[in-house]
Amino acid sequence: MGLVSNPIAKMILQRIGLGLLSLVIVSLVIFLAVNLLPGSFASAVLGRSATPDAVAAFQHQLGLDRPMVDRYFTWLSSALQGDFGNSFSKRPVGTIIGPRLLSTLRLAGITAAIAVPLAILLGIVCARYRNRLPDRFLSAVTLAAISVPEFFIAYVLMLFLATRLHIFPSLSSIRSSMHFDEQLYRMALPIMTLLFVVLAHMMRNTRAAILNVMSRPFIEMAQLKGEPEMRVIMRHALPNAIGSIASVVAINLAYLIAGVVVVEVVFVYPGIGQTMVDAVRNRDVPVIQACALIFSTAYILLNLLADIISIVSNPRLLHPR
Amino acid sequence: MKHENTSTLSRAAAIAVSDLRIEARTSSGWTEIVKGVSFTLRRGEVLGIVGESGAGKSTIGLAALGHFRPGCRVTGGKIVFDGTDMLSLADHQRRKLRGTRIAYVAQSAAASFNPAKRLMDQVVEAAVERGGQLREEAEANAVAMFRSLQLPEPETFGRRYPHQVSGGQLQRAMTAMAMICRPDLIVFDEPTTALDVTTQVEVLISIRKAIAEYGVAALYISHDLAIVAQLAHRVMVLRYGEVVEEAPIAEILSAPKHPYTKTLWALRSIEEPERPPSGDLLQVRNISASYGTFKVLESVDLSVGKGQTVALVGESGSGKSTLGRVIAGLMKPDGGAVMFEQSRLGPVVSSRTKDQLRRVQIIYQSADTSLNPRHAVRKIIGRPVSFFHGLSGKKREARIVELLRMVELDGSYIDRMPSQLSGGQRQRVAIARALAADPELIICDEVTSALDQIVQADILKMLLDLQNRLGVSYLFITHDLEIVRAIADQVVVMNKGRIVEHGKRGEVLSPPYEDYTRLLLDSVPEMSSDWLDRLISTRAAIAAKQ
Known part of the structure; x- marks a missing residue:
């Protein structure tokens, strides 16, 4: 680290180093946890009446009889090269997961593109009209949205918008051959469900982050200089709240990638969450491991990004004495 | 328009x-x-x-x-x-x-x-x-x-x-x-x-x-x-x-x-007569200390006599609080020794005996943060009473009430929480906690800086009174020369981690001055509307000479 003199570059490099370290630890945990799952792929495939010999032969064929340490390193080194090996069903994990991951990313991307700006905007509105009607209304609605489990929101939306009013399809089975607007139309309900969940969380935290800054003396100073309230929020409070807003946005974006299992299952959306659920059901260890690793990577990467944003938005670090 | x-x-x-x-x-x-x-x-x-x-x-x-x-x-x-x-x-x-x-x-x-x-x-x-x-x-x-x-x-x-x-x-x-x-x-x-x-x-x-x-x-x-x-x-x-x-x-x-x-x-009305030096209780020899690579103390020597008040003055960042922490064993010095009645104290609290700890106590500037907000006064004062003197039950209770009386608080304060006390009362409780150990030296780190003038004067008077009764010595860390003028027997002036002047109050605070001491003294506002004018003209005269 002595080679890097710029304190910001140094801090960012440190964060990246820590991120990589967490990734290695997480990969170890994933590997161990999955290998300690009760039941085995062999008995799942061969059934309860399989003879021990048959199970042993099957495990040998898949390489499951090799020592655990050996298997971990083989797995990790090929995973680092993008090769997650073959699933137990003989197909390469990459071809199973690849398209599914893409559709999850598409769902997450569209939701985020709507949710992030909207959440920050509404958070600002709430902070501007704190404890007044718009704030109380939005707070009540978002509190309800956070308290209700997402599958419930999903079913309510499905009941009204699909079953009763027939505006949107209840199942979001999309194929790559479809046109983009056709896909968007079919994705409408899962997008709306996810919007409810992440919008509420991000909005409330944006509001809290701004109000936290609003209690500091320089805000009163700005008011005493005659700044209009909206300008006080946008010019004086918001720049000081960016770090905390970035971290809550990061958590929600990570959720959109790794936490959407329930929503995907409800709407039968062909995303990576579905794949993971199927893989767990079939004890397909390579697929489970790959999914878990992708989810963790998303979390670590996004949080790393948030950390970097908050470092870069800190004037004390950006402009040292 | x-x-x-x-x-x-x-x-x-x-x-x-x-x-x-x-x-x-x-x-x-x-x-x-x-x-x-x-x-x-x-x-x-x-x-x-x-x-x-x-x-x-x-x-x-x-x-x-x-x-x-x-x-x-x-x-x-x-x-x-x-x-x-x-x-x-x-x-x-x-x-x-x-x-x-x-x-x-x-x-x-x-x-x-x-x-x-x-x-x-x-x-x-x-x-x-x-x-x-x-x-x-x-x-x-x-x-x-x-x-x-x-x-x-x-x-x-x-x-x-x-x-x-x-x-x-x-x-x-x-x-x-x-x-x-x-x-x-x-x-x-x-x-x-x-x-x-x-x-x-x-x-x-x-x-x-x-x-x-x-x-x-x-x-x-x-x-x-x-x-x-x-x-x-x-x-x-x-x-x-x-x-x-x-x-x-x-x-x-x-x-x-x-x-x-x-x-x-009020503060200016206190004028405690200066006492002649007495036998040394505390001796600090050649202490150096640093935060990381930053030197805060450089070969500092200092002594405090029995029953005396030594004022340690300097601006913020001069190292005066750090010196207090080193003496109390809260910070490990790079070198040098802290002697208490001719015997050497360990560099940190954990290397000192219980009796050595008892004899040196410290009071901080802000009683808001130095008293645990979740503990009642009984517990705050009672802990050192039990720890140092092994009292319990009724004896402990009686000692706590006695200590409260010493700091001019009624025994009924024993059940109060810090949040139910005023700033001055909190500082009194902090003083009672220090007294609970029955110390011979109390390090007072800016103990009145956060208080109003009148409360400040009351607390200083009380400390002087306690000193007369108990014979305790004070190392009084402050940036306020008014306080120094009011209560100190000896004055030690610090600047940038070094001691620039020390001596009896009468000597340090009257001419001829050491340069830095003079700068400090000149900067203290006087109760006269032309102080600033005089200061500006003396400065101009000095500048003209150079």
């Missing part, structure tokens, strides 16, 4: 407040905190508002801008500025006056500048947004102001961020920010309270110059009458939200009418 207003204002009052009443929300409903205050301020005039914290000074200052903190409301009175009652104006109309015609300078400049924006952006903000100045014009004005306030590199000063300049410079930058639109009225709310004495002088000189140069009317709020005396034409003494006395400054200083006004000198 502005000029027409100015001409009418020069004859009329800049601001006229009559029978102002403000209430604040408390747990038991609304309480009146400003009780019918009236005053008139003319253009070019400076009115000082003096009082203890909680007297309602800041509330009145903010009211002059038509601003009321959350949880406060006006219940009566008028604030007439430029012919209109501010209280009858809508929010946006009041906002138009702020920053452009009435400006505010806050106590803590460090907290009152937005850390994310450059100084220039903040200084010219009101001028450009509402003052009708072009950006270039406003920046040029700001640079001129920076220069007249003697800020370093005025051309580029505005490009810096608040954390890149010192506290005294920030305070001057805030004065520039207030002046940028040439307002009719400026409210200075304790602008120098957070600064060191030597910095305070610089800022005072700048503020006074600026007020005179632009001929604005100013409300100058301070708890320190000596400071106000340097700037104000008239002084209003405030207590519990009421005006106790209002008179021209000369009158307040020479013939105060109200007994309360006289108590503003």
Whole structure:
């Protein structure tokens, strides 16, 4: 680290180093946890009446009889090269997961593109009209949205918008051959469900982050200089709240990638969450491991990004004495 | 249009407040905190508002801008500025006056500048947004102001961020920010309270110059009458939200009418006779210490005699608190020795015996943070009683009550939580906790700095009284030379981690002075309205000689 003199570059490099370290630890945990799952792929495939010999032969064929340490390193080194090996069903994990991951990313991307700006905007509105009607209304609605489990929101939306009013399809089975607007139309309900969940969380935290800054003396100073309230929020409070807003946005974006299992299952959306659920059901260890690793990577990467944003938005670090 | 207003204002009052009443929300409903205050301020005039914290000074200052903190409301009175009652104006109309015609300078400049924006952006903000100045014009004005306030590199000063300049410079930058639109009225709310004495002088000189140069009317709020005396034409003494006395400054200083006004000198009335040196209790030999690579103490020697008070003075950052921590064993020195009655103390607490720990106790500046808010007084004082003296049950209880009496608190305080005590009472509990160990040396680290003048004087008197009864020695760490003058037997002056002078109080605080001691002494405001003038002329004379 002595080679890097710029304190910001140094801090960012440190964060990246820590991120990589967490990734290695997480990969170890994933590997161990999955290998300690009760039941085995062999008995799942061969059934309860399989003879021990048959199970042993099957495990040998898949390489499951090799020592655990050996298997971990083989797995990790090929995973680092993008090769997650073959699933137990003989197909390469990459071809199973690849398209599914893409559709999850598409769902997450569209939701985020709507949710992030909207959440920050509404958070600002709430902070501007704190404890007044718009704030109380939005707070009540978002509190309800956070308290209700997402599958419930999903079913309510499905009941009204699909079953009763027939505006949107209840199942979001999309194929790559479809046109983009056709896909968007079919994705409408899962997008709306996810919007409810992440919008509420991000909005409330944006509001809290701004109000936290609003209690500091320089805000009163700005008011005493005659700044209009909206300008006080946008010019004086918001720049000081960016770090905390970035971290809550990061958590929600990570959720959109790794936490959407329930929503995907409800709407039968062909995303990576579905794949993971199927893989767990079939004890397909390579697929489970790959999914878990992708989810963790998303979390670590996004949080790393948030950390970097908050470092870069800190004037004390950006402009040292 | 502005000029027409100015001409009418020069004859009329800049601001006229009559029978102002403000209430604040408390747990038991609304309480009146400003009780019918009236005053008139003319253009070019400076009115000082003096009082203890909680007297309602800041509330009145903010009211002059038509601003009321959350949880406060006006219940009566008028604030007439430029012919209109501010209280009858809508929010946006009041906002138009702020920053452009009435400006505010806050106590803590460090907290009152937005850390994310450059100084220039903040200084010219009101001028450009509402003052009708072009950006270039406003920046040029700001640079001129920076220069007249003697800020370093005025051309580029505005490009810096608040954390890149010192506290005294920030305070001057805030004065520039207030002046940028040439307002009719400026409210200075304790602008120098957070600064060191030597910095305070610089800022005072700048503020006074600026007020005179632009001929604005100013409300100058301070708890320190000596400071106000340097700037104000008239002084209003405030207590519990009421005006106790209002008179021209000369009158307040020479013939105060109200007994309360006289108590503003409380601290200056203590004059403990200096005692001759006695046998050494504590000896500090050649102590050095550092935070990381930064040296805070360099070969420091110091001794404290039995039953004596040694004052350790210096500005913030001089290393005086660090020395206290080293003696208490809270920080490991790089080298040197701490001797207590000829035996060497371990470098840290864990290497000292229980008896050694008992003999040296420490009291901190802020009892708010040094008392555990979740423990009742019984537990706070009871723990050292049990730990050092093994008392329990009734004996322990009786000792706690005895200790409370020693700090002039009633035995009934035993069940109070720190939050149920006033600032002065909390500091008394902290003192009782130190006494519980039955120590021979108490390190008092700025123990009265956070308190009001009167409370401060009471606590100092009590400490002196305890010393006479118990024969305990004090190492009194302070930046306040008034306190030193009042209570010290010996004085040790520190600057940048070194001891620059030490000796008997009479010797250190009277001529001939060591240079740094003289700088410190000169910087202490005197209760006379020409102190600052004299200081400026002596400085000019010294500069002329060089």
